[in-house]
Amino acid sequence: MSDSKRVQAGSFVAFVRSQTFRPRPDLDLLFVAVDIVEVCLMAAWLVQSEDFAAQAGTPNSRGRLRFNASLKSGSRDRWHRYRLTPAELAPPVLERLADRGEL
Known part of the structure; x- marks a missing residue:
């Protein structure tokens, strides 16, 4: 389990800089929670950038x-x-790469 208190409580938080984030059809965001003791993935979220932009809300005071x-x-x-x-995780990643002609 991660040593993060938030992960131990069952939630995951990450930030994306709004100053450099530009949603587009060929960009996906991959968020991954890692168990640092067992050295393995706990969960992942593969989000198309346009979906992320539509659902993430407004940037915080730090522009994130x-x-x-x-x-x-x-x-x-x-x-x-x-x-x-x-x-x-692997099949949707491979599917997105194939959709873009990158395989």
Whole structure:
């Protein structure tokens, strides 16, 4: 388990700099929670940048867009449809690469 108190409580937070973030059809954001003791993935979220821009809200006072998701499998937070288990991660990544002709 991560040593982060937030992860231990079942949530994941990441920030994206609004100053450099430019959503576009060929850009995806991959957020990953890692178990630093077991050295393995706990959960991942693969979000198309245009979806992220539409759902992330406004930047905070530091110009950052906040990604705040639950690690709990039954959660219905705004990002639940993007959540993937480690076993589920590879196929959507490969599909997105194939869609862009990068495979």
